[in-house]
Amino acid sequence: MTPINSKTPKGPLAEKWKNYKDHQKLVNPANKRRLDIIVVGTGLAGASAAASLAEMGFNVLNFCIQDSPRRAHSIAAQGGINAAKNYQNDGDSVYRLFYDTIKGGDYRAREANVYRLAEVSNSIIDQCVAQGVPFAREYGGLLDNRSFGGAQVSRTFYARGQTGQQLLLGAYSALSRQIGLGKVKLYKRHEMVDVVKVDGRARGIIARNLTSGRLERFAAHAVVVATGGYVNTFFLSTNAMGSNGSAAWQCYKKGAYFANPCYVQIHPTCIPVHGEFQSKLTLMSESLRNDGRIWVPARKEDAEAIRAGKLRPTQIKEENRDYYLERRYPAFGNLVPRDVASRAAKERCDAGFGVGNTGLAVYLDFSDAINRLGRNVVEQRYGNLFQMYEKIVDENPYKTPMMIFPALHYAMGGLWVDYELMTSVPGLFAIGEANFSDHGANRLGASALMQGLADGYFVLPYTIQNYLADQIQVPRFSSDLPEFVEAEKQIQDRIDRLMKVRGKRSVDSIHKELGHIMWEHIGMARNADGLKEAVRLLGELKKEFWSNVRIPGDSADLNIELEKALRLADFIEIGELMAHDSLNREESCGGHFREEYQTPEGEALRQDDRFSYVSCWEYQGDDKDPVMLKEELDYEFVVRQQRNYKN
Amino acid sequence: MWLLNSSIGRKLIMSLSGIFLILFLLFHASMNVAAVFSEEAYNAICGFLGANWYAVAGTLVLAAGFMIHIVYAIWLTLQNRRARGRKRYAVNVRPKGVEWASQNMFVLGLIVLCFLGLHFTQFWYKMMFAELTGHHEVELGGAIVSAHDGAAFIRYYFSNIIVVALYLVWYAALWFHLTHGFWSALQTVGWNNTVWLKRWQVIANIFATLICAAFAFVTVFFYLESIL
Amino acid sequence: MDKNINITLKVWRQKGPKEKGAFETYKLNDVSQGSSFLEMLDVLNEQLIREGKEPVAFDHDCREGICGMCSLYINGHPHGPDSAVTTCQLHMRKFSDGATITVEPWRSAGFPVIRDLMVDRYAYDKIIQAGGFVSVNTGGVPDANAIPISKKDADLAMDAAACIGCGACAAACKNGSAMLFISAKVSQLALLPQGRTEASRRVKAMIAKMDELGFGNCTNTRSCEVECPKEVSISNIARLNREFIVAKLQD
Structure with a gap:
């Protein structure tokens, strides 16, 4: 088994990111113009990344499934965004935000990533204010803060109960500016249905035009996936109706590891x-x-x-x-x-x-x-x-x-990424909720907005250059390469197969059944027997879906049932992977609670000696079980303790 | 030119010409009220507004104001209908808080305009226009009166119940038109906020009521005088 | 108390932008008043799929009143008869047993129908792309507390920024005017010192784009603010007018 390399820079915790930036490779302005980047998703991570990359000079192709980039579900975040500004003089610091986040995540996140997140958090607030985000203010004209769970300081910035909306509209306006300038080409009502690899590198995507129903091919030098989490597997969740895990799932099927799928937040x-x-x-x-x-x-x-x-x-x-x-x-x-x-x-x-x-x-x-x-x-x-x-x-x-x-509510798990936010497929990056990186086994309130914007504004635009610096000699690709043709054909076959089922049940009715299985067995409390039962039930449901789903209408046309069916097919498989991961992780930590592992008072009981690692699942084929690889989590700087919120 | 080719510019012209016409109405109403108290005073004003160069110039400016207001109203309405699209809603409800007048300004304006035609043939055509064409005396209901004898005109026309009724309808339409037009004009020039909106609406209602009441008062007064 | 009701739906069905549409009537029984309007449409679609018919296409996403994706002109009101809510927050308890409910798409030349109740609102994005932003690049900005902003202005800016871009304003307007939408963005940014710097450039660019896209002229009927699910005030339109006129006079 190849050990997984997270490419974490060496050195003291507080210097890692600085050292990285000091020594990473950059792309000069003339070369940036020659490089195309696909960004899938227009939420906080996607929109901020697309805008920032375009500002730097790259050509960006940006995709969203809604009718406008402003609809992405980041918009629904209510409470606020954390930053270590210490404006309240209550003893906050970058280290304290880092520590709270690591502890809140039940010591299952990568230290270096979390520290970087805490470090750039302050720049996010500065950036948003400069964009005209109307954060709440005191009478003196300075920014106000409130407190959130898991912290003993007030570090949460907010805009009434609509912080996510205001931050997203800030990123959306930056993105709109670049669209207006022609640096970003926006494809709305387009859903990524596959990622295309050429010579082992991610070189493009296949997207379904949701209005015409046609499959379209897009080529680029790198692909960034910012498509959010997968908790709609449970049917009922706080996510938007359209939120889905399919884009990430296609990446998984093309070789990107899927990390910690069992960590979902309730x-x-x-x-x-x-x-x-x-x-x-x-x-x-x-x-x-x-x-x-x-x-x-x-x-x-x-x-x-x-x-x-x-x-x-x-x-x-x-x-x-x-x-x-x-x-x-x-x-x-x-x-x-x-x-x-x-x-x-x-x-x-x-x-x-x-x-x-x-x-x-x-x-x-x-x-x-x-x-x-x-x-x-x-x-x-x-x-x-x-x-x-x-x-x-x-x-x-x-x-x-x-x-x-x-x-x-939220998926802490997601596509595995290294310190540079690149998945195990070269040239394929994942940011925001779509990756697994910063929240460990549990995310603290007001940290999702922070992570999405950190990735999009301040991390990816740097780290992606380290990859692209080697690509400046690579000419633009044609989307007529056989790899693209083949990928499109596979998707078309899958769609045709679905349309041919002509069964009796609506997509939603099967999705609801999936939700019941998930909630019952892979919900807030899990145990080995229940999880095994879930694997069995999910297998049956998968058969039921592929033999009894009914999709009216035409596949080469606007077809909402087909959209939902394609997503549901993936949700069922995601559910299976969640079950596998939950079974494997014989401990309780954060959002993953195994009834067999709890303290006498009913608190989560971690098993650091056995499970202090990131489970990275590698796809092996439709009929084979996935293989799990481990990224060991070495806690160099923080001493792990039983989480204690009692005294 | 932004006044012509931007929507706010066109709206601004609409609003300024409207405010100008409102000021004219204020003047006209005050002048009419004078007739109730002193017909001589009224006739003096009529004489003053006869075929003098300044009165004619004033009339031309006024006519221009009217024309601009009307032309822009037509232009804007056509644009707005196009912007609305060809398909219409099957169910239309006027939401609470939306004045009826605000949605029917063009129709109200049209009614006002039609009566204006009647008013012109009855008064202006036989007064200023007659003078301009060199006639100093005109025939009115079988009698010959001076083109300056405005009081005679008033007495003559407002003794006819049908004319009086028509004029009252006119004032009603005018009232609706003004209640919305007044504050709407100020909103368009940008002189508004959440506090002033309510104030302007109250002022608009009082103002429109005052003007229309003044006109109606004069009309009814002379009718009553004619039958008593 | 919520109970179950029977309703008749008249729903606009239209296959594509160029095709002719018509109302279809559907009966729906035992609809829980506790369900939202869109959940009621889910039930209708479930029924249609069972009958082998094509479900009604409508836009929706977050279902909590913030993404602005849902639309629908219900019984003569954008977002239905309740106040200060989007269609996804409208609940069936607003309708009584035996009611006939007419559901139409947004109708405005700026919002062509894509299918059934789905319309294309990309025109609004184009207006934002023309100038609805502060021209700052990522990085290199001053500290967030460097410029104090009065609470009053920050609150007013937030009131305007609450706009969700759903299009109800233009859909409600008899003139098909998008002024409320534009005024919300112009106001938000004009009220904050960060946006003030390019305020006149912004307002001119956005109005020019709005005119180019063929939206109508505002006649201050106030339908937009009354129907706005976020209660954005027309005082923003006054500010927009002011900003625009001053900007033009300065030229």
């Missing part, structure tokens, strides 16, 4: 599931945990009465409420990291204390905050979130506590 504060027709789950920002207190009834009979609709939460006396996060984790209270908060909610509901008519909900209560700060302040801070909640649930959260429950 966000504790989402609006609970409500019925069979439900198509997605709505997140309530983590920032709500700044002022909201989470509780369930302390007495089972109260919980039962609430579920039966006989009692209202406001009727339960203070002493009969169990503020279980404050009880279990006095030091961090309601601001424990997401994985901890989610599991604690599940624990209470499993024990019979859940509320709502399903018993699958807990309360997030603002009555204390309203008494302490006044309704006005609460409204100012969270007004739009409260309004959103009321529109969906038809209850006024100023009067009755909100009901929340954990939901799938």
